[in-house]
Amino acid sequence: MELLAPAGTMENFMAALEAGADAIYLGGKVFNARSHAGNFDYDELREALRLAHILQVGIYVTVNILVGDRESKALAEHLRELERIGVDGIIVQDLGVARIARQVAPSLELHGSTQMTATNLETVQFLERLGFTRVVLSRELSLDEIRHICEHAKAEIEVFIHGALCISYSGQCLMSSFIGGRSGNRGSCAQPCRLPYQLVTLDGEQITHDKETYIMSPKDLNYSAYMKELIEAGVASFKVEGRMKKVSYVHEVIGTYRTIIDRSGQATEADFTRLEEGFNRGFSTAYLENNGSKSMMTISAPNHLGKYLGEGQVKGRTLSLRTKEAVAEGDLLKVIAHTGDVHYITVTADMTFDRNIYRIPLTETISAGKVYRASQGGYTKQRGLKDFTRKYKSYMFLHGEEGSTVSLTMMLASGQTVTVTDEYVLQMANHKPTSVEKITEQLGRLGNTLFELDHVTVPEGSFMWPSSVLNSLRRHAVEAMEELLIEQYVASWEARKANLPTGMELLGDMTKTVGQVLGFTQVHTLESNTKQLEILVDSLEGLQQAIMTPVDRIVFGDPLQRIPVAYPVYEEAVQMCREANKEIIFSTPRVIKDNESIAFRDMVNHMVQANPDGIRVHFLGALEVLHQLGYTGVVEGDTGLQTFNSHTLGILNDLGFSTVNVSLEATLHQMNTMASKNIMPIGAIVQGRVELMISEYCPISSFAGTGYKRGCPVVCTKQDYALQDRKGELFPIYTDPFCRTHIMNSRELDMKSYIDDLRRSGLQRLVIDGRQRSLKWIANEVSMYHQLLEGTVKAPSKEGATHITRGHFFKGILGES
Known part of the structure; x- marks a missing residue:
């Protein structure tokens, strides 16, 4: 059981150590999701690691962003250096980063970031297949779901217990990226969700009151009252958010949770008060109790309250x-x-x-x-090792006889013992022998170490003990003890791995093996210069309309509507497409929580029984479900997999994918780079409303309904809603069959003006997102793209277009090199 602390700077690191952290996560100067924190250069990291391992504390380095192909060389060198330094593990989001890590730094443990959107046991189990030894669960899970995953997972389970809460599922949010060009998947989120919004209907009615301003800004997570239950659930690591926070926050919050954990999870009112003053926007247990109401939102003020x-x-x-x-x-x-x-x-x-x-x-x-x-005016900064309070109590024993060399034994209260010698030959004092007080003073000069002297034993006799000899013995004893403690830490860390998933082979070889086990059918039939037109629809009416267009492929499912697709509709959809000689792919939901796994499995089973041309997935756990159901057909990947580089593409190919839609944050240049590797056919969404956010929180039920998600009168089926920002931009809101909220961009992605660029690109599939669009819109958009590809109509002008976006096709996300 581990208390995991954040550290954005060396000062914060020292505060976390002193407060009682069992492990600390931090970022290097590159490739981490808190690019605006101070972060650690390699020399600082080496010193931090040394201090931590002496205190038996682990160090995990975040490499938890999406990485482009052009950065692969620099990433590889970064990972090699982390391995040379000896860090205990890396926290990753991008499967491509995991593959490079296995190739160039195979001893580094892989921890799956919360950015991987691990919301169910199946996803955790699939990451175990790939050699991940720990998985950070999404913050949207309930206590029962956490308990169930902990009971059945082999990997260690890490859970956020305190700190800032993203209102979107982490790793699936594009809001900051598309609104301001600063991507959370690159460590630069601008937090537009914490800006003022009003809930309105698309008819123009304002639902929220003027004082209900920050309706998408959640309170801070605080699980202090549930620590006993989480400990009993089997959580391996309790994680505190806050790499951008002040030193006082780290010291107070970690110190408080250290006390709570040492009390077996029992929290007091005094603990809660201490946490309030660390930093809070108001506190919430969020979804731990299946909550989703407006009580978890700040509403009137998005900043620290105290x-x-x-x-x-x-x-x-x-x-x-x-x-x-x-x-x-x-x-x-x-x-x-x-x-x-x-x-x-x-x-x-x-x-x-x-x-x-x-x-x-x-x-x-x-x-x-x-x-x-x-x-409070108390702890504001780290005061250095001299005033450090987390130190080993030590005992020292001087040894020597007249005419012989001397030695010093250093023993800790916990039992570790070292002995060092010196060439000095002990002599009787001619006049004044060295006093015990003087010896104690010299040996007790441990201020800049992690030790404090409790007692000294000296040989009897009137001996001369020079200060230089005592200092040398003390210094060498401290160095020897530090080495012993580091060796002890490394040995215990290695022993811990015995019960964890191994997967220490190169991830490339490993995924090929996993892919063979899964046994999916791979179809790579498209030529590089071939362009297929594809449309995604979520209703039978939309599918019927798409069949009448010149579209090549129809993807059906992943509905943006509260009412689910009736299972018989899947068979009907396949029959209609077969008769029309249209290829049909079924799309699974983007997110499935653990308590929805049975319903999801039932849904996927009906998809399999309908015998489509393929099934498209957004998360890795869906592969596990398909395998368990005995499906051996074609599997495709969608944007939720965040395919941002050719290394990720290679893994997906090894796992048996036939094609994938690349990340919505990839530029056209990146897409061409991925396509040039000839790994598998790729596609990209070129038209439609981009899904900026998917959330368990529902602003519609919170402000247009009862205020609570549970027992909501399903007002979302009676009216169309949107978020309105300060500029008057409208962001449409949809809900899905699992009662999740989908926030769409205010501007439509439209790439028709750049059809020549698309035609010359390495993309094999151009995808139109036609979910919740009118039949006329579906017919017009497919017809226009078909004619543009055929060259029978001229592309619209690139100038003068209003209220549309080109997404990231030409403008990379901030921080991309």
Whole structure:
């Protein structure tokens, strides 16, 4: 059982160590999902690793972003250096990164990032097949789901227990990327979800009130009250978010959870108060109790609140506050005035206290309002090893006889023992022998180490012990003990691996083996200069319309509607397409939670029984389900797999995929690079509303319904809704059969003007997303693309087009080299 702390800087790292972390995750200067944190260069990483391993603390390095082909060489060298340094594992999102790691740094443990969207046991089991020893679950899972996965998984399960919460499924959010060009999948999320939005109908009615502003900004995660249950569930690692947070946050939050875990998960009111003051936007247990209501949202303020102290009254330049909480010099107070203004006040020594009322001088005139303590004046920065409190208690024993060389034995309270010698020949003192106090003083100079001296034993006799000899013995004893502790840590780490999935072969060879076990039929029939036109539809009416168009392939399923596809419809859809000589592929949902696995398995089984030309999947766990159902047909991959480079493409090919739609964040140049490797046919969405976000939270039920997802009157089926931002842009909202929310882009992706670029590209399939579109729209879009490909009509002008987007076809996501 492990308490896993974040560290964005060396100061935060030291704070996490001192507070009691069992392991720390951090990022290098490159290839990590917190590009705006301070992060660690290789020298800092070496020093951090040394200190951590001496204290039996693990170090995991984040390599948790999507990586382009042009970065492969630099990535490989980065991974080699991490292996040389000796880090305990890497946290990855991109399957291509995992493959390169296995090829160039095979000893590095692979941990699946929450960006891999592991929402069910089947996905965890598939990652185990690929040699992942740990998987970070999505934050949307309930306690029962976490317990079920822990009971059946071989890999270690890591769970976020505290910190900022993404409202979208991590790894599936394109909102920041498409709105501002800053991608969360490249470590540069601008958090547009925390901006003001209103819920409106597409008829123009405003549903939310003016004060209900931040309806997509969630409160912070806080599982402190459920730690006992999570420990009993079998969670291996308890993870705290916060690589961008201050030192005081890391120290207080990790220290609090250390105390809770040491109490076997029992949390107190004092623990909760301490967490409040670390950082909070308000706290929530999010989906741990199957919640999904507006109670988990900040609504009125998206920033740190702190501990609520009471109502503040203002008279002149004085704030009067009656509270049961202690207020001290150095505390930072936050006043949210009744006018909506926010003020910050640092408490000075001029504060007075009389009759249970604090009177705090102000430097400016403010309005009365609610007062919160944003932070206390205590721990603000790491003070260095000299004042470090997490140290080993040690005992030292000097050995020597007159006329012989001397030695020093150092023993820790935990039993570890080392002995070092010195060439000095012990002599009787001519005048004043070295006192025990002087010896203790010299041997006790351990300030800049991770040890503290408890007791010294010296030989009897009036001997001369030179300070230089004592210093040398102490220094060498400390060095020997450090090496012993590091060796002990490495040995225990290696022993731990015995019960974990192995998969230490090259991931390329391994995936070929897994692919052979799965036994899917691979069809690579397209020539590089061939272009197939494909449309995705989610209703039988849409499919009937698509059949009447010159489209080559129809993908049916993954509906953006609350009402599910009736199972008999799958057979009907296949029959209709067979009669029309159209290829038909069934598409599975983008996300399936663990408690939905039975329903998902039933759905997929009906798809298999209908005998389509192939089945398309968004997540790896679907492969596990298809294999268990005995399916041996064609499998295709969709955008949810985030195929961003040829290394990922190679893995998918080894696993038996016949084709894949590449990431919506890939540029056309990247697509051409992937296609040039001749690994498998690839496609890309060129027309339609891009899905920016998929979420368990439902703003429709929260503000147009009862406020609670459970028991919702399904208002989403009675009206069409959208989010409206401050500029008036509308982002349509759809819900699916599993009651998940899909936020679509306000601007339609439209690549018709660039048909020549598409025709010259390495793409074999051009995909139109026709879900929830009118029959007329389907007919017109397919007809236009068909004519453009045939060259019978001229492409629209590239200039003057309004309210459309070219996505990332020509403009790469921020941070891409």
